[in-house]
Amino acid sequence: MSAPSSPAHPTLVILGASGDLTQRLLLPGIGTLLATQPERGLTLIGVDREDRGAEWAELVRTRLEEQEVPAATVERVLADLRFEQVDLLQGTQLADLVGGLEGPVVLYFALPPAVTMAACEQLRGADLPSDLRLALEKPFAEGAESAAEFNAQLLQLVPENQIFRVDHFLGVATLLNFIGMRFSNRILEKVWNAEDIAMVEITYDEDLALEGRAGYYDTAGALRDMLQSHLLQVLAIVAMEPPARIDADELRDLKAHVLNATRLWGDDPVVASRRARYTAGVIGDREVPDYTAEEGVDPSRGTETLAQVVVEVQTNRWTGVPFVLRSGKALGEKAKEVRITFRDVRHLPAGLTGQQGPDQLVVSLKPGPVELHLTMNATDPTRIEQKVLTTTVGEPELLPYGEVLAGILDGDPLLTVRGDNAVQSWRIIEQVLGAWECDEVPLEEYAAGSAGPAGWDVGPEGPARR
Numbered sequence: 001m002s003a004p005s006s007p008a009h010p011t012l013v014i015l016g017a018s019g020d021l022t023q024r025l026l027l028p029g030i031g032t033l034l035a036t037q038p039e040r041g042l043t044l045i046g047v048d049r050e051d052r053g054a055e056w057a058e059l060v061r062t063r064l065e066e067q068e069v070p071a072a073t074v075e076r077v078l079a080d081l082r083f084e085q086v087d088l089l090q091g092t093q094l095a096d097l098v099g100g101l102e103g104p105v106v107l108y109f110a111l112p113p114a115v116t117m118a119a120c121e122q123l124r125g126a127d128l129p130s131d132l133r134l135a136l137e138k139p140f141a142e143g144a145e146s147a148a149e150f151n152a153q154l155l156q157l158v159p160e161n162q163i164f165r166v167d168h169f170l171g172v173a174t175l176l177n178f179i180g181m182r183f184s185n186r187i188l189e190k191v192w193n194a195e196d197i198a199m200v201e202i203t204y205d206e207d208l209a210l211e212g213r214a215g216y217y218d219t220a221g222a223l224r225d226m227l228q229s230h231l232l233q234v235l236a237i238v239a240m241e242p243p244a245r246i247d248a249d250e251l252r253d254l255k256a257h258v259l260n261a262t263r264l265w266g267d268d269p270v271v272a273s274r275r276a277r278y279t280a281g282v283i284g285d286r287e288v289p290d291y292t293a294e295e296g297v298d299p300s301r302g303t304e305t306l307a308q309v310v311v312e313v314q315t316n317r318w319t320g321v322p323f324v325l326r327s328g329k330a331l332g333e334k335a336k337e338v339r340i341t342f343r344d345v346r347h348l349p350a351g352l353t354g355q356q357g358p359d360q361l362v363v364s365l366k367p368g369p370v371e372l373h374l375t376m377n378a379t380d381p382t383r384i385e386q387k388v389l390t391t392t393v394g395e396p397e398l399l400p401y402g403e404v405l406a407g408i409l410d411g412d413p414l415l416t417v418r419g420d421n422a423v424q425s426w427r428i429i430e431q432v433l434g435a436w437e438c439d440e441v442p443l444e445e446y447a448a449g450s451a452g453p454a455g456w457d458v459g460p461e462g463p464a465r466r
């Protein structure tokens with residue numbers, strides 16, 4: 001499967017133009033892209049159910065200027081800019097709009113999954129441009145079965161290499177850096193297995209709370225919002241077999257191999273998962289209300305704001321190693337990292353004193369330069385001390401959304417998710433969702449600004465049994 005040739009001047013149609021995602025992430029991402037590549041051709045069309053045409057031009061201008069896009073480029077984009085008031089779910093309005101466009105067209109669904117699926121249904125049988133690309137925000141569909149059905153539905157519109165399931169974590173420079181680092185260092189590749197690694201923790205703890213996103217988040221929760229998509233993609237990259245080359249098919253095949261082999265720890269959602277919700281607290285100088293008191297939250301839903309799931313990648317390389325996926329909101333510490341804990345040496349020479357700790361490699365996951373920390377034991381002269389070697393790599397010019405959008409506009413699916421990967425990710429967490437719905441796992445509480453509930457620690461033997 002090869003990517004369509006690079007377009008000279010694609011049209012990007014953003015469905016959900018006045019939504020939070022467009023304002024907060026897509027337009028700034030486009031801004032960084034145009035700031036670094038001001039000659040890049042791009043026609044932008046905003047689409048919304050309401051008539052927001054007047055605000056659209058202002059919004060685009062502001063977001064591009066915030067990213068320091070050169071004035072001439074801003075004016076060029078604005079001169080071409082369009083806004084269309086379209087009810088995506090009514091008759092042929094969307095198909096008529098798309099059918100009238102020329103050249104490479106990217107339809108970006110910045111919409112909730114149910115609306116995206118219904119809007120795609122409206123395109124069935126329509127006369128669509130041959131180089132139509134569909135960019136779909138996460139969460140992709142609503143479960144493994146619905147993801148498989150949605151994949152089939154999409155394939156009736158365009159081939160797989162024109163479907164871009166967006167996961168902006170794949171645009172975080174860390175992930176490509178991670179692949180590069182792991183496979184270009186013999187000292188890492190030799191120890192990248194269950195023999196030498198005791199545990200892998202993939203953590204994305206945020207100090208942000210709900211930030212006015214109840215409409216989406218209260219129906220998603222941390223498990224669907226972060227683990228089903230982003231953190232499982234990170235896991236697939238950390239655990240993958242060595243690629244022969246860096247290209248979309250190769251990496252997606254290798255990610256599929258990992259995800260297909262991934263199971264809940266002990267095959268038991270009650271053992272493998274934890275969930276909790278924040279109560280009122282203070283983060284820095286911000287007072288955060290109880291989650292259930294946030295505007296738009298329905299307390300009866302029992303939405304979790306912190307989720308932890310332990311999985312095992314059941315392959316020869318990884319069986320026996322807990323992979324701990326955890327993400328939450330309103331936490332006191334921002335921990336955004338992949339932490340690899342190595343096993344202890346088999347024998348420590350007698351005569352050495354002090355506390356030997358495990359070697360650890362920590363790679364930051366946050367946007368921006370990648371930080372690497374390697375914790376090792378050193379001795380002075382026979383007393384063991386743990387030392388941390390730190391370095392920073394890269395200064396990404398693009399925001400993660402800019403990185404992902406560049407690939408979509410150029411027709412390269414490398415930094416997006418293939419259909420089978422999305423189905424597998426749902427399959428991995430569905431057992432957890434089921435157990436939570438039946439209240440088999442208690443919804444714990446933690447104060448905003450704290451480190452989360454106690455007792456969630458996982459060791460090399462896996463999570464403690466309840």
Ligand SMILES: O=C1O[C@H](COP(=O)(O)O)[C@@H](O)[C@H](O)[C@H]1O
Binds near residue numbers: 206208226400
């Ligand atoms: O997709 C999402 O990601 C963000 C975290 O990513 P970041 O790049 O903004 O740090 C998360 O806050 C949000 O809830 C989730 O939908």
